[in-house]
Amino acid sequence: MGHSIIEKILARAGERESVRPGDIVEARVDLALANDITAPIAIREFEEAGFEKVFDAGKVALVPDHFTPNKDIKAAQQSKLLREFAVRHQLEKYVEVGRMGIEHVILPEFGWVAPGDVVIGADSHTCTYGALAAFSTGVGSTDFAAAMAWGRVWLQVPESVRFVYSGTPGRYVGGKDLILHTIGLIGVDGALYKAMEFSGEAIETMDMAGRFTMCNMAVEAGGKCGVVGYDQTTAGYLAARPAGSHAAGGGAVVESDADAEYAQVVEIDAGAVPPTVSKPHLPSNTAPASDLADVTIDQVVIGSCTNGRLEDLHQAIAVLRGKKVHPRVRLVVLPGSQQVCLDAIADGTMQAFIEAGAAFSTPTCGSCLGGHMGVLAEGERAVATTNRNFVGRMGHTKSEVYLANPYVAAASAIAGHVATPEMVGAGE
Amino acid sequence: MMQFEGTVHKYGRDVDTDVIIPARYLNTSDPAELGRHCMEDIDPGFVTRVQPGDIIVADENFGCGSSREHAPVAIGAAGVSCVVAASFARIFYRNAINTGLPIVVCPEAAAAARAGDTVRVDVADGVVQNISQGTSHKADAFPPFMQELIERGGLLPYVKSRLGAAGGS
Numbered sequence: 001m002g003h004s005i006i007e008k009i010l011a012r013a014g015e016r017e018s019v020r021p022g023d024i025v026e027a028r029v030d031l032a033l034a035n036d037i038t039a040p041i042a043i044r045e046f047e048e049a050g051f052e053k054v055f056d057a058g059k060v061a062l063v064p065d066h067f068t069p070n071k072d073i074k075a076a077q078q079s080k081l082l083r084e085f086a087v088r089h090q091l092e093k094y095v096e097v098g099r100m101g102i103e104h105v106i107l108p109e110f111g112w113v114a115p116g117d118v119v120i121g122a123d124s125h126t127c128t129y130g131a132l133a134a135f136s137t138g139v140g141s142t143d144f145a146a147a148m149a150w151g152r153v154w155l156q157v158p159e160s161v162r163f164v165y166s167g168t169p170g171r172y173v174g175g176k177d178l179i180l181h182t183i184g185l186i187g188v189d190g191a192l193y194k195a196m197e198f199s200g201e202a203i204e205t206m207d208m209a210g211r212f213t214m215c216n217m218a219v220e221a222g223g224k225c226g227v228v229g230y231d232q233t234t235a236g237y238l239a240a241r242p243a244g245s246h247a248a249g250g251g252a253v254v255e256s257d258a259d260a261e262y263a264q265v266v267e268i269d270a271g272a273v274p275p276t277v278s279k280p281h282l283p284s285n286t287a288p289a290s291d292l293a294d295v296t297i298d299q300v301v302i303g304s305c306t307n308g309r310l311e312d313l314h315q316a317i318a319v320l321r322g323k324k325v326h327p328r329v330r331l332v333v334l335p336g337s338q339q340v341c342l343d344a345i346a347d348g349t350m351q352a353f354i355e356a357g358a359a360f361s362t363p364t365c366g367s368c369l370g371g372h373m374g375v376l377a378e379g380e381r382a383v384a385t386t387n388r389n390f391v392g393r394m395g396h397t398k399s400e401v402y403l404a405n406p407y408v409a410a411a412s413a414i415a416g417h418v419a420t421p422e423m424v425g426a427g428e
Numbered sequence: 429m430m431q432f433e434g435t436v437h438k439y440g441r442d443v444d445t446d447v448i449i450p451a452r453y454l455n456t457s458d459p460a461e462l463g464r465h466c467m468e469d470i471d472p473g474f475v476t477r478v479q480p481g482d483i484i485v486a487d488e489n490f491g492c493g494s495s496r497e498h499a500p501v502a503i504g505a506a507g508v509s510c511v512v513a514a515s516f517a518r519i520f521y522r523n524a525i526n527t528g529l530p531i532v533v534c535p536e537a538a539a540a541a542r543a544g545d546t547v548r549v550d551v552a553d554g555v556v557q558n559i560s561q562g563t564s565h566k567a568d569a570f571p572p573f574m575q576e577l578i579e580r581g582g583l584l585p586y587v588k589s590r591l592g593a594a595g596g597s
Binding site for chain 2: 022024037038040041044045049050066067071072074075078121122123124126138139140141142143145146149150154156188189192193219222224282369370371388390391392393397
């Protein structure tokens with residue numbers, strides 16, 4: 001019996017000949033990440049435990065992105081802890097406001113993640129980097145503190161579930177719809193503790209932005225990680241990373257054996273997946289966007305670590321260009337990085353958003369978790385390209401979030417209710 | 429030390445970390461302050477009802493969502509001694525073991541328990557006794573590695589001993 005890509009990566013990082021699901025390895029960490037919410041606890045624990053230095057000043061990333069630019073005094077105090085720790089330990093991967101972006105957008109963009117890597121992050125959406133044929137997973141602050149000192153993380157090798165997406169997705173269907181549809185199919189704990197391996201024709205033809213979106217939401221199915229095999233699309237993305245970056249080296253490419261053992265194989269006809277929306281209050285509560293036109297909305301959020309890449313903004317603008325945001329609706333754009341902003345300026349995307357009536361933010365997690373930049377009032381509803389629609393996620397406990405792709409979010413912003421692009425005249 | 433007895437606070441499935449400790453309170457990591465807002469968005473009366481030593485019992489996938497360690501910290505700071513669930517979301521599970529919040533996986537005990545019941549949990553032996561109902565259920569055993577982490581009081585003491593054995597860092 002062969003091995004899955006995740007088993008091979010963890011065997012290598014755990015310095016074992018081979019591993020099987022259920023084995024516990026103490027894996028070498030290629031990159032350990034935390035943010036302005038999770039790092040303060042870790043820093044306190046690291047110092048209280050008496051650790052004096054980090055295992056490798058080049059392999060610890062601190063990204064203040066959640067409540068930054070600092071939304072209040074308490075948030076400012078937390079960011080200050082990160083900044084001072086980064087200076088004290090001469091961390092090479094501390095990213096300051098004005099140069100930073102949303103962690104899961106910039107780590108790949110800066111070339112800090114390569115195939116075959118083991119990345120842990122004190123943020124649940126760290127699973128994003130599986131799109132680069134790496135093992136990456138979310139952990140807590142204590143794991144991050146331990147990894148800073150030890151350079152390792154304990155991991156139980158997960159079973160892998162293979163998802164095979166056949167066919168060609170429809171015109172306004174992307175990675176977001178495939179992953180929402182999948183979560184709807186298997187439930188929010190349908191892949192609990194497991195690795196979700198995404199494959200098939202629809203993945204092979206998908207760009208990196210779509211693959212990042214799919215791996216990003218593996219955690220919403222309970223998954224330990226998402227992963228996509230290395231191919232020409234991966235290679236092309238890596239080749240465009242900054243010269244001299246870790247990823248530009250290519251990494252240690254491994255792939256699943258043809259006879260790898262899977263806990264389950266799930267086949268999905270991507271051509272039959274409609275633009276999909278997750279209704280409140282679970283990502284698994286899915287419905288076709290076209291069925292929800294009677295849901296009126298107050299706000300639309302486009303961006304985040306899930307859909308904040310340039311390709312996502314382009315999808316939204318393809319629907320929005322030349323049209324106006326509905327007078328009753330606020331459209332907030334949360335771009336993923338400064339580079340996304342610069343590119344969006346250079347090609348006119350940012351101007352088109354602003355002309356349509358959008359508030360275009362600096363990169364931040366912001367309203368995705370009800371922090372700032374678009375918190376919802378009692379009774380308000382939002383369509384968002386973010387990743388969670390739990391009770392109170394974007395603000396008041398009696399507000400609602402509908403998760404969608406950027407095309408649907410833009411169409412909804414125009415219509416003032418959940419809408420497909422066709423409903424607002426796109427593609428005619 | 430790994431035995432707890434208390435009153436049950438019962439919840440359903442998919443209790444997420446956003447309702448255990450809402451993000452609007454994550455601009456602090458002070459345990460006492462986090463404890464004051466524990467379960468606020470799913471059960472606003474929880475913090476006034478909870479007594480030291482009480483036990484949270486929930487159905488599947490407890491602690492799903494964000495990786496915030498503020499969730500187990502808030503639960504512990506609110507006075508809860510132990511969480512029993514049919515299953516835990518994986519990051520919450522890690523965080524509990526790493527930080528020393530006692531948890532027990534026991535679908536039968538979770539299904540049977542009602543709010544207000546008195547239960548006694550022996551984490552080491554993996555037994556959940558429902559005193560009110562006069563029943564007893566065997567919990568899933570932790571793998572030996574996790575047992576060791578639990579016995580050492582969490583991940584950082586374990587790492588310290590590992591690094592010590594390797595000659596320090």
